Amino acid sequence: MTTLDILLNVLVSGVLFGSIYAVVALGLAITFGILHIPNIAHPALVIMGGYFVVQANRLGIDPLIAAALGIIPFYLLGMLLYTFYANSFERRGRAEVLQSLTLFFGLSLVIEIFLVLLFGSELQSVSAPYIGTSLKFGQIAIPGRLLVPALLGPVTIGLLWLYFKYTNSGTAIRAVAHDERALSIAGLDPAAVKRRAFGLATATAVIGGTALVLIGPIDPFGGRFQIGRVFAIVVLAGMGSIPGTLVVAIMLGIAESLVSSYLNPAWSPGVAFAILLAALALRPQGLFGAAR
Amino acid sequence: MTRDSKIFLIAAVAVLLAGLLAPHVLKNPFYFFAGYVILQYVVIATGWNILGGYAGYINFGAAGFFGAGAYASAFLFNTFGIPLLGGLVAACLIGALLGVLMGYLTLRIQGVYFAIATLGLVIILETIIHNIPALGGARGIVVYGPPPPAWAAGPSQYMFFLMLLIAVASVSLARWMQISWVGRGLRAVRASENAAECSGVPTLRLKLLACAASGAVLAAAGAPYPFYTSFVEPVTVFSLLIGLNAIAMPLIGGTRTWLGPVIGALLMASTQQIATITISSELNILFVGIVLIAFVALAPNGILGLVARRSRETPR
C-alpha cells in the first residue's frame, strides 16, 4: 500500500465519519442554531433513538426501517419536551442560559438512567445484511457499517434543506429565528412553530441513533462523548446553517482522521475543541454564519 | 467592619474550632471521610459561583480546574517531595492562570458559546494528561502521602480539617468578592455587559479577576484529592459529575449570594453521600437529574430565592 493510498483511505474515513457526525449534530443545529435553545440533552436523545432501533431490530426489523418508524414517536416526544420547556421558561419571560442548560443537563441524566433501568448498562448492537460487508475501490475499502450511516447524513440534510427552503412551515421555522413578532403579525403562533421545530429536531435523533448503532455497539452513556463534538460542529457551522453543518462535520471528521493517522490517535479527542476554541476566538459567527 | 461581617467572622472561627474539636466528639472515622467529600463540594460550588453566579458566565469546565489542581499536587509530591501545602499553593496558581486564560476568552465569546468553550477545556486538559508519560497518562499516579501530624486523630480527620480550612477560606473570599466593589461590578456585568462597559465599569479587569479567583478556588478543591484517595487518574478527576455538581449545587442553593452554593452543596453532597450507602447509584443519579429539573422549572432562584419570596409574601 502506497503513501497515497493511505492518505486516500484517511480522507475517505474522515468523510464517512464527518457525515455521521453531521446526522448526530443535526438536531442541535435546529434547536440551538435556529431556536437558540441549548439542548445538551440531544446526544442523550440520539442514544435513546439508538435504543429504539435496537429494540425494533430484536423483532427482526431492519435498522433503517426502524429509523423511519421512530420518526413519528420521537417527533411527538420532541413536541412534548418543548411544551415542558416553554411552560417552565418562556412564559415566565426570558429563559436564562444557565437555567435552560441545567434543565437539559438534568434531562439527559434522566434519559440515561431511564435507559439503564429499562435495558441495563450492557452494550447493545444491531444486525443487518450490510454490516460486515465492504465495498472495495482499488486500495480503498469502505465498510458497509460506515457507508450506510454516512449516507444517512447527506440524505437527511438534503431533505431538511428542501423542507426549510420550499415549504411554508419550513419557512416559518426559519422566520421564527429572525423575528418572532413579525411571525405573529402574519397570523402564525410562534410557540406552535417552535414546537414543530423542536419535534423535528428530536425526530432527527432517531436517525442519528441509527447511524451510531450501525457503526458499533452503544451503551446508555455514549451520548456524553458526543456533546462536545456536536456543539463544536453547530457553532462552527454558524448557527442554524443546515448545509454548513454537513460541511463542517466533514472537515472535522477529516481533521480527526488525519491526526489519528499521522500524529497519534490519543490526541484526536482534543481536535474538535482545539479547532472550536481557535475558531471562536477568531471568527465567533462561525464559518457559514452571517456576522452577528 | 459592618455588623454582618463581624457575625461572619465569628461564625467562621466557630466553624474552624468545631472542626478541630470534632474528632474528640465524633469517634467514627466514616463521618470525616464523608465530610471531606461534602466540604470538597462546598469549595467547588463556591468557586464555580464566583464566576457563574456573580458574573453570569457559565463554566462547564469545573472538572478541568479540579483535575489540574489534583495533578499539580500529586506531581509535585511524587517528583519533588513537595508537601501538600506547597501543592495547594501551586494548584491555586495554576487554577488562577487557567482562569485568566479563560477570562481572555470572554473577550470574544459570551453566553452559551462560553459555556461550550469551557467544556472543551476539560477535554483538552484530559487529552494532554493522557499524552504526558510523566503524569502517568491513563494509568494514573499512586500517591502515598506522609502520615498525618501528631495532633490529628487520624488521616481522615486531618484531611477533613484541611478541607474545612480551604472551605472557610474560599467562602470568605467569595463573600468578600460579593460585598465589595468587585461584586457590584460583576453584578453590572451580569445584568448587561455593554451597559456596564459604557458606564465606566472596568469589565475586562473584573472578569479576569473573577475567572482567576474562581479557577484558583476550584483547583484548591482538587489539590488535597490525591492525598485523600491515594490515587489520581484522568477519568475520575475530569469526571462530568464534578462539572455537573459544580453547577447544580449553586443553582439549588441560589446563585446570587455566597450562602447559596454553601447551602446547595451541603444539602446535595450529604444526600449523595447517604444515598451511596443506602440506595442504588442509578437512583442516585436519577435523583440529581430530577432535582435539577424541578428546581430549574419551579424555583429558578434556588432555595434562598424561595425563602426570600416566602418572607416577602408574609406580611410583617
Add this chain to the structure above:
Amino acid sequence: MITRRNFNRLAAVAASSIAMPSVLAGRAFGQDTPIRFGASISLTGALSGTKNGQIGYELWRDDVNASGGLLGRQVELVLLDDQSSASNIPAIYSALADVEKCDVLFGPYGASLTAPVMPFIKQRDLFMIGMFPLAANEKARHDKFFHSAAWGPNSGTDWARGFFDLAKSVGVKRVAILANDLEFSKNAAVGGAKVAEEYSMEIVFNQSYPPNTSDFSSILRNISAANPDAVFVGSYPADSTAIIHGIREIGLPDSVQIFGGAMIGPQYGSLLSSLGPELNGVVNSHLFAPEPTMQTPEIKKFFDRYVPIAEKQGVDPLGYYVPPFYYVAGQLAAAAITGAGSLDQAAMAAWLHGNTVETIVGPAAFNDIGDWTKRRVLMVQIQNVKGNDLAQFREPGHQVILDPPELKSGEFIHPYNKARAS
C-alpha cells in the same frame, strides 16, 4: 442481602458513636451474631460489567451457611456500590469498617479502585482479599493483603508474559502494541513492552487510542505498514468489537503470527456470541476456560448454579472471567478464619501465608505480598467457532489453552491469518 441499607442504621450509629467511646461501640461479640463480610462492587459506571461477581459472593455465602457457617456463626454480606469511581472508595470502606462493622473486607474491582483502599487497610492493619487488581500491593507491601486472581508475582509486567512466550516460540521479532487510553489497557501495554524488550523483540508500533474509538481502519493500516510479526492489543469490550470488525474489513498482513493478548471482551458470552467465527485465531488472556485440563467437578457445579441466576439477572451467561474468583475470595477468607480459629486479622493473614488453600479453581498459595506464588493467567486461542451459538463456548475445543504449558489443551495455530480462516 444488605445492599440497600436504611437510614435508621446510620442514624443509630451516629447516635451510638456520639454517646459512647468507640471501643464499647465496636465489634459485636458473641456466638449468635453473623460474621459480616464487607465489599464494594461496581454496580454502575464503567466497570459495571464486573457486577456478576456478586453472584460468586452470594453462592459462596449460601454454601458456607448451608454447611453450618464459620466458627459456628452464620455469614452475612454487606455490599455497597462504588459507581466505578475511585473517589467514592475511601468513604465506602470507612462505611464498611466503621458503620457496618464488617469483620472481613474484600477489595473493590481492579487496580484503580483498589489503590485508594491500600493506605486504609495498611494504616488499620486489616486483612483483605483483593479482587483482580494488578500489582496492587507492590508499593504498600501490606502483609495482610491477598489476591483472589492468579496474576502471580510481579504481575505488573509479567501477567501477560505468556503471550510473549508463545510469540517467542514461533520466532517473532517485530511487535506492534496498541492500547486503549484506560488504566488496565495501558498497564498491559507498558508491561508487554517491557517483556518484549527483555526478549529482544523490536517494538515497531506503539500507540494508544482514546476510549470510544469506533473505527480502527486507519490504525490497522498503520500497523500493517509497520509489518509486525505479533500484535499485542489492550482493549475494552466496545473497542475489542470495533478492532475485530476492522480486521475483517482491512485485514492484517500474513507476517502476523499471533494477535490479541489483553483484550477485554472475548471472555464474555455476549461478545463471543455476537462476533462468533470472527474471533477465530485470537490469542487472548483469560483466567478460566472449560478445557479438560482445567475442568473439575467443583467448578462445574459452580457454573451449573451460576448460569440460571445470571440468565435471570441479564449478566454474562458464561461467567468464566469474574464470578469464580469472587467465590474463591470467599473461600480464601473462610480458610483463613477457620485456620486461625478466630477473626483476628493477624492470625488469619499468618495462616494464609503458611498454608495452601484448595479452591474451586485449584490450589492457591501466597508469597509475602499476597500474590499467588505461581502465575496462572491463561493464553487462550479461540478456535473452530462456527455460527453465533453461545452453547459452543461451554464445550471444550473453542477456547484452547496454549499457556501455561502444564494446562495446555491444544495446538497453537499460526500465522494469525491461517488461524482466522480455520
